[in-house]
Amino acid sequence: xxxxxxxxxxxxxxxxxxxxxxxxxxxxxxxxxxxxxxxxxxxxxxxxxxxxxxxxxxxxxxxxxxxxxxxxxxxxxxxxxxxxxxxxxxxxxxxxxxxxxxxxxxxxxxxxxxxxxxxxxxxxxxxxxxxxxxxxxxxxxxxxxxxxxxxxxxxxxxxxxxxxxxxxxxxxxxxxxxxxxxxxxxxxxxxxxxxxxxxxxxxxxxxxxxxxxxxxxxxxxxxxxxxxxxxxxxxxxxxxxxxxxxxxxxxxxxxxxxxxxxxxxxxxxxxxxxxxxxxxxxxxxxxxxxxxxxxxxxxxxxxxxxxxxxxxxxxxxxxxxxxxxxxx
Amino acid sequence: xxxxxxxxxxxxxxxxxxxxxxxxxxxxxxxxxxxxxxxxxxxxxxxxxxxxxxxxxxxxxxxxxxxxxxxxxxxxxxxxxxxxxxxxxxxxxxxxxxxxxxxxxxxxxxxxxxxxxxxxxxxxxxxxxxxxxxxxxxxxxxxxxxxxxxxxxxxxxxxxxxxxxxxxxxxxxxxxxxxxxxxxxxxxxxxxxxxxxxxxxxxxxxxxxxxxxxxxxxxxxxxxxxxxxxxxxxxxxxxxxxxxxxxxxxxxxxxxxxxxxxxxxxxxxxxxxxxxxxxxxxxxxxxxxxxxxxxxxxxxxxxxxxxxxxxxxxxxxxxxxxxxxxxxxxxxxxx
Numbered sequence: 001x002x003x004x005x006x007x008x009x010x011x012x013x014x015x016x017x018x019x020x021x022x023x024x025x026x027x028x029x030x031x032x033x034x035x036x037x038x039x040x041x042x043x044x045x046x047x048x049x050x051x052x053x054x055x056x057x058x059x060x061x062x063x064x065x066x067x068x069x070x071x072x073x074x075x076x077x078x079x080x081x082x083x084x085x086x087x088x089x090x091x092x093x094x095x096x097x098x099x100x101x102x103x104x105x106x107x108x109x110x111x112x113x114x115x116x117x118x119x120x121x122x123x124x125x126x127x128x129x130x131x132x133x134x135x136x137x138x139x140x141x142x143x144x145x146x147x148x149x150x151x152x153x154x155x156x157x158x159x160x161x162x163x164x165x166x167x168x169x170x171x172x173x174x175x176x177x178x179x180x181x182x183x184x185x186x187x188x189x190x191x192x193x194x195x196x197x198x199x200x201x202x203x204x205x206x207x208x209x210x211x212x213x214x215x216x217x218x219x220x221x222x223x224x225x226x227x228x229x230x231x232x233x234x235x236x237x238x239x240x241x242x243x244x245x246x247x248x249x250x251x252x253x254x255x256x257x258x259x260x261x262x263x264x265x266x267x268x269x270x271x272x273x274x275x276x277x278x279x280x281x282x283x284x285x286x287x288x289x290x291x292x293x294x295x296x297x298x299x300x301x302x303x304x305x306x307x308x309x310x311x312x313x314x315x316x317x318x319x320x321x322x323x324x325x326x327x328x
Numbered sequence: 329x330x331x332x333x334x335x336x337x338x339x340x341x342x343x344x345x346x347x348x349x350x351x352x353x354x355x356x357x358x359x360x361x362x363x364x365x366x367x368x369x370x371x372x373x374x375x376x377x378x379x380x381x382x383x384x385x386x387x388x389x390x391x392x393x394x395x396x397x398x399x400x401x402x403x404x405x406x407x408x409x410x411x412x413x414x415x416x417x418x419x420x421x422x423x424x425x426x427x428x429x430x431x432x433x434x435x436x437x438x439x440x441x442x443x444x445x446x447x448x449x450x451x452x453x454x455x456x457x458x459x460x461x462x463x464x465x466x467x468x469x470x471x472x473x474x475x476x477x478x479x480x481x482x483x484x485x486x487x488x489x490x491x492x493x494x495x496x497x498x499x500x501x502x503x504x505x506x507x508x509x510x511x512x513x514x515x516x517x518x519x520x521x522x523x524x525x526x527x528x529x530x531x532x533x534x535x536x537x538x539x540x541x542x543x544x545x546x547x548x549x550x551x552x553x554x555x556x557x558x559x560x561x562x563x564x565x566x567x568x569x570x571x572x573x574x575x576x577x578x579x580x581x582x583x584x585x586x587x588x589x590x591x592x593x594x595x596x597x598x599x600x601x602x603x604x605x606x607x608x609x610x611x612x613x614x615x616x617x618x619x620x621x622x623x624x625x626x627x628x629x630x631x632x633x634x635x636x637x638x639x640x641x642x643x644x645x646x647x648x649x650x651x652x653x654x655x656x657x658x659x660x661x662x663x
Contacts (some may be wrong), residue, residue, distance in 0.1 A: 013645065053514045167376070196375035196541055197585040223515060226587035230595035249590050267515040268589050269544040271571060277548040279519030283484070 014041035014081075015217045016185050021078035021243075023057075023064045024289075032287040034060040034073065036241035040322075042185065043219045048104070048251070049232035050221045051057070051264065053284050056220045057241040059108070062187045065219075066097050066103055082184065091175030101131050104178035106171070106188040106207070108221075113129070113174060114162040120148075120173050127177050128241075146178040150213065152206050168199035172206060179210050183247040189221040200241060204231055225268050231255050234320055237261045238283055245316070245328075247321040257317065257328040259302050294326065302327055330402040331361035332502050332535070333387060335421065337653070340382050354382040356559040357396070361657040362503055367535040369526065370660060371546035371567065373582070374556035380539045383556070384507040387537065388422050389422035407645075412542060418448050421501040423525075425508035427488035431480035437491055438476050464494040468524045486517035492526050498608055500532060507539045522549050547571045552637070552660040554581050558612040561631060565638030565659045575640040577617045611643070619644060630654060 001021045001203040023035035034057045041047050050126060053177065063069050065080050067087060080087040082102050087095065099105075107113040115123055121144040126137060145155040151172040162170055171191055178186055188207060208231065210220050220232055228235050229249060236246040237258060245258040256262045263280045282299035283290055291298050297307040306326055316323045330570045337458065340355045358379075364369075385391045385399055388403045397404045400416045408416060424430055431440065438449070444450065451457035452574045462472040468490045480488060488508060496504050506525060507511055510518040526549055529535045540546050546553055553570050555563040555578065563576040574580045587595050606614040606625050614624040632645040639651055639659045651658065 026532065053516055197587075198545075198581055201585045201587070223591045224587065225515075229589045229591070230587040230593055242445075253589060254591050264515070265589055267519060269518075269542075269548045271544050271547055271583070271586065271588070274548060274568075277519045277522055277545070279523075280516035283486075284514075 003010045013043070014218075015044045015046075017041040017079075017081040019067065019079045019081070021061070021064055021080065022076040023069055023073055025073045025289050029288060031076070033241050034287060035064055035078070037078070037314075038238075038241075038243045039078075040236055040243060040246055044072055044184075044217055044310075045212070045215055046234065047211070047218045047220065047232040049235040049236060051218060051223055051225060051228050052237060052238035053223065053240050053264075053285070055279075055284050056238040059189055059283075060241075061238065062105070062189050062219065062221050066099055066105060085095060092247040096259060097131060098129060100178070100183065101181040103182070103185040103187060104183040104184055106178045106186060106191045107173050108189040108191070109194055115171060117161050119159055119161055120144075120165070120176075123173070124158070124177055124327045127180050131181055143180075147180055150179065150195055150210050151176045152202075166199075167195050169205055171195065171203050175203075175207055175240050179214060179216075182214055185217050185219065186214075187221065190223070192227070193222070193224075200227070211295065223266050226292075237264065240290060241287060241321070242295070242324060244296070244324045245322070247317070247323075251321065258296075258322045258325045258326070259323075260296050263299075263301075264298040270281065275314075294324075329363065329365065331399070332364040332401065333362045334397075334402075335360045335383075335386065336397045336399060338386060338393040338398065340386060340391065341394045342380075348447045353559045355379040355386070357653065358383065359396075359560070360554075361655060362535050362537075363657075363661060364502055364535075366527060366658065366661055367502075367540060368552060369529050369536045369550045371550035371553045372537060372539045372556060373541060373543055373553060375541060375582075377558070377580040378556040378558050379559040380541075384422070384505050384537070384539050387505050388420060389416065418499055419502040421496040421499055421504050423489070423492045423496060423504060423509045424504040425511055427485045427492065427512065428480070430492065431486070431488065432471050433480055435479075436476075437478055437480055437483065437488070440491065440495055441470070443497065444495060448499065450498060457493055460498060461494075464497045467497055467527075468494045469520055470494065486513050486521065488525065489513055489517075489521055493521060493528070496533075496534075497528055501534060503535045503537065504528065505537045505539070508541070509538075510545065511540070511542070518545065525549065541572065543586060544615075554656070554660070555582070559561075560612065561639075561641060561656055562613065563638075563640045563642075564631070564656050565635070569635070569638060575589055575612075575634060575638070575645060576642045577644075578613045579640075582617075612642075613642075631659075633659060637661075 014101050019039050021035055021038045022033055024031040024033055029109055031186055040069050052058050063306055064075055080154045127138050144158045148155055148157055153172050192203050232249050234248050235252050236243050245261050266278050267280055294312050295311045297303040312324045312326045314322050317323050335361055338358045340351045342354055344350045372380045386393055423635040445457040451460050464471045465475055470490050510521050522545055525536055525564045529536050538549055551569045553567045554561055557578045563570060563579045574583050604615050609628055610626050611624040611629050614620045629641045629643045630650040631639040631641045633651050634645050634648045637659050
């Protein structure tokens with residue numbers, strides 16, 4: 001492991017700062033990097049999207065921020081700051097306390113993340129008890145009721161078991177758990193991928209509303225560019241473990257700088273005109289067998305000679321924007 | 329003309345709960361035909377629980393209707409002779425949602441391709457059968473040498489799903505029922521798989537029933553569309569007008585809920601839900617409908633034929649003639 005450069009303390013007004021984060025998985029032929037030198041920061045209240053194909057490293061990234069990478073994976077380097085706390089310096093117990101209280105996660109597939117044999121109110125109660133000491137019964141009931149109200153669930157839903165709730169209700173219950181300790185950052189990993197569009201819109205609106213009430217920042221991990229366009233303030237695009245482009249959402253949709261971003265946007269089928277069914281040529285590369293130079297060059301319609309040999313550096317492109325492409 | 333497949337006034341109910349006392353209607357009085365002479369790509373869209381997978385399973389003969397009949401070449405499925413059943417197995421093919429579950433992990437993927445060649449005697453010799461398989465793989469954009477001899481776990485989800493399309497292609501069926509074939513596949517591959525389905529239709533005249541919750545891909549792939557809401561057809565017709573100018577308030581809600589890739593944020597407004605008492609005989613959408621009228625709370629709207637190739641089950645269109653029960657297929661066939 002390379003010694004990381006001494007990090008600058010604090011986050012310059014950012015609520016979360018990720019600096020040179022690297023996650024490695026050991027493999028027979030050497031380590032592969034699921035997250036490779038990723039840096040970005042999140043302003044308070046900001047909604048930040050992380051998009052990419054499966055295997056691009058976006059979920060690994062979310063887990064790495066929470067220091068929840070399991071062996072054989074490991075965080076190989078880099079630093080994550082939550083305001084002025086350096087997460088990599090925290091003792092495991094302090095890190096455990098910071099999860100949920102400081103950074104909460106709404107996991108992918110709410111169906112499977114709730115405990116099937118506990119009532120919703122007890123799952124919320126567990127989370128509160130684990131982090132803040134046990135509440136008296138009445139106090140707990142009031143707290144659970146108000147949390148459920150915040151996510152648009154009736155108070156009696158607290159008495160239900162997960163299997164008695166619809167997918168959208170379960171996802172709301174997960175949001176209620178995520179916000180129960182008023183975290184500063186909420187990471188939502190494909191929170192609506194299993195839901196219908198109508199329910200998706202309702203759940204995302206709920207997430208947006210509680211986020212605004214709390215003043216928290218949100219990282220939305222996903223692959224649906226439409227959802228990103230409608231929800232986030234700024235979008236980061238991941239490819240083969242690297243953050244290849246970051247820009248404010250309006251700019252990135254209107255004029256993407258990275259050819260991969262362009263293809264991702266175009267691969268969303270249009271509702272306006274037929275014949276708009278376009279894929280991205282080729283396949284996402286295997287991390288253990290990345291092409292030399294820019295990892296995207298074999299699929300890139302604009303690739304030039306230098307793209308095949310020289311790995312593009314991440315360059316700043318104005319406020320809140322970066323790109324890693326020789327052609328941008 | 330005998331339809332290839334016909335659902336005649338089919339109702340499917342499932343029982344659940346303690347002692348099976350709760351009954352859930354998964355599909356209600358549904359009629360539909362597939363004309364062998366006019367192959368079409370028909371999309372069936374709806375939310376989970378709308379009955380779309382039940383429809384697929386009925387069409388494939390995997391479940392039996394509670395009431396009504398599923399007929400193949402004019403005969404009810406249970407009454408088919410051995411030869412008729414064999415014909416049915418040949419000409420009605422399925423592509424399922426999960427490209428991981430349909431493979432037996434102990435067999436090489438060749439197995440799913442070689443079995444139909446053998447069972448349906450598609451080739452005269454082993455070499456001819458092999459050539460057939462290779463052609464089918466190439467037709468869906470796969471390299472036979474990268475696929476054959478592999479085990480399922482050695483291939484990606486997209487590759488596995490394309491093998492299922494290749495398998496359907498081998499059999500040259502009359503109908504492919506594709507139930508959410510791309511919902512577990514990355515956007516980049518979605519286009520390839522749907523494109524090869526569309527190609528099967530265009531080049532070989534295969535009818536396709538594309539079942540999905542994704543209206544945008546339905547619009548891209550299908551000629552006509554059926555929108556299901558809670559076990560019944562809400563709207564049906566040519567895909568272009570239905571998607572561009574939906575008539576049923578449910579279809580409008582569905583299309584308005586799709587987040588668009590646009591610099592315009594037009595997605596954020598939530599419609600407050602009206603609290604209404606709807607009787608069991610009322611319109612199923614009345615409790616959430618922004619345009620519900622008093623009659624919607626007590627009566628079920630039939631499908632009103634609002635144009636030659638469109639119908640909507642909504643009293644807003646009560647001036648249009650009501651389609652006779654079971655005639656939804658008439659608006660799905662364009663001239």
